[in-house]
Amino acid sequence: MKCIRIERYGGPEVLQHADLPAPVATPGMVLVRVRHAGINFMDIHTRQGKYEKSRTYPVRLPCTLGMEGAGEVVAVGAGVNTHAAGDRVAWCIVWGSYAEYALVPAWQAVKVPDAIPLDLAAVSVFQGYTAHYLAHDVGQLGPGKTCLVHAASGGIGQILIQLAKRSGARVFATTSSADKASVARERGADAVFFYDSGKFADAVREVTGGQGVDVVYDSIGRTSLRDSFRAARTRGLIVNYGNVSGSVTDLDPLELGEAGSLFLTRPRLADHLRDAAEIRRRATDIFSALLDGTLTIDIAGRYTLENVADAHAAYEERRIVGKPVLDIDK
Numbered sequence: 001m002k003c004i005r006i007e008r009y010g011g012p013e014v015l016q017h018a019d020l021p022a023p024v025a026t027p028g029m030v031l032v033r034v035r036h037a038g039i040n041f042m043d044i045h046t047r048q049g050k051y052e053k054s055r056t057y058p059v060r061l062p063c064t065l066g067m068e069g070a071g072e073v074v075a076v077g078a079g080v081n082t083h084a085a086g087d088r089v090a091w092c093i094v095w096g097s098y099a100e101y102a103l104v105p106a107w108q109a110v111k112v113p114d115a116i117p118l119d120l121a122a123v124s125v126f127q128g129y130t131a132h133y134l135a136h137d138v139g140q141l142g143p144g145k146t147c148l149v150h151a152a153s154g155g156i157g158q159i160l161i162q163l164a165k166r167s168g169a170r171v172f173a174t175t176s177s178a179d180k181a182s183v184a185r186e187r188g189a190d191a192v193f194f195y196d197s198g199k200f201a202d203a204v205r206e207v208t209g210g211q212g213v214d215v216v217y218d219s220i221g222r223t224s225l226r227d228s229f230r231a232a233r234t235r236g237l238i239v240n241y242g243n244v245s246g247s248v249t250d251l252d253p254l255e256l257g258e259a260g261s262l263f264l265t266r267p268r269l270a271d272h273l274r275d276a277a278e279i280r281r282r283a284t285d286i287f288s289a290l291l292d293g294t295l296t297i298d299i300a301g302r303y304t305l306e307n308v309a310d311a312h313a314a315y316e317e318r319r320i321v322g323k324p325v326l327d328i329d330k
C-alpha cells in the first residue's frame, strides 16, 4: 500500500513515499480502506518530533504519518463484534492515516451517518471532538459566559466559535489578517481583533467593560499566553490547548496570582476520549450539528499523497484557513 512515512524528525523533507504491505486486522482492531485523511497541525508537531517522549501520544519512529481519517472497514480482528466489513467509519488519534489502509482500534472507529460524505467526516472528528470538549467540558460555556478564541480562522478556531455561540456565550476572537477576520465573523464571532503585539488584551478588556473574559482559548502559546492572562477576568480560566508558536517554558505560578488568581490548564484530547461511549457522545453531537446545519466545516484545500508536503508548508506559513483534506486515491 502507498503511504507517507517518517524515519527521522525534521522539516517537510523527512516525508517519504513508501510502498508497504497492508496491515492485517489483529484482535480488537478494524482494518480500514482509507479514503480521506485529515491534515492537522498535529501532523507537523509529529513530524518535528514534539511527541518523541510523550506518554499521552506514544508515537515513535518509524511512523506512518496522519492520525485522522475516514474510509470503509474491510476486515475485523478477533473479538470485534461492533463493526463489520463495509461500515463507513472515521477516527482520530490513531497514527497511520496517510495511507491506503489503516489499522484502527474498534473502540475508536465511529460509524459515519450515510448523509455525511467521507471527506467531510475525515476533516471533522479530530477538531470537532477537540472544540467539543474545550467548549463544553473545560470551558463549560453557556448563556452569560464570555470567551476569547485565538487563531479563530483555524480548523479548531472556526468550530469552537460555532459551538460557543450555540451554547449562548459571547465570543471574541483574534487572528492575523482582514480575510481571516471575516471568516471568524462569518462563523459567528461577536467581535474580532488582531493580535497587534498583545494589544488584543486591551481591546477585549474594553469590550467587556474592563472585566476581561471568563475563558481564553489559546492555541498559540509562547507569543500570546501572557497577553491572554491580561484578557481574562479575575479568577478566569486560561485554556492553553496548543503551542504553534512554541511553548512557554519559564512560567512562575505567581504570575497567575498577579494576573487575578487565574486558573491555567493544558488539556489534551486523549484525556477527553477515554472510552467508546465518550467518543460516540462527541461524534453524535458533531455529526448531528453538521446535519442540521448548526455547524459548518468547510474543506480548505485538497491534497494527495504526492503533495501533502505542500499542506505542511502552508500550515507553517499560516496560509491555512480551515481544514485541509488528503484524498488518498488521487
Ligand SMILES: NC(=O)c1ccc[n+]([C@@H]2O[C@H](COP(=O)([O-])OP(=O)(O)OC[C@H]3O[C@@H](n4cnc5c(N)ncnc54)[C@H](OP(=O)(O)O)[C@@H]3O)[C@@H](O)[C@H]2O)c1
Binding pocket: 040, 041, 042, 045, 126, 127, 130, 151, 152, 153, 154, 155, 156, 157, 174, 175, 176, 177, 180, 219, 220, 240, 241, 242, 243, 244, 245, 267, 268, 269, 270, 315, 316, 317, 318, 319, 320, 321, 322
Ligand atoms: N490540546 C488538544 O486537545 C489539541 C487537540 C487538537 C489540536 N491541538 C493543537 O491546536 C493547535 C491548532 O491546531 P489546528 O490544527 O486547528 O491549527 P490551525 O489553528 O488551523 O492553524 C494554526 C493557526 O495558528 C495561528 N498562528 C499563530 N502563530 C503562529 C505561528 N507562529 N505559526 C503558525 N501558525 C500560527 C495561525 O492563524 P492566525 O494567522 O489567525 O494567527 C494559523 O493559521 C495545534 O497546536 C494543535 O496541535 C490541541
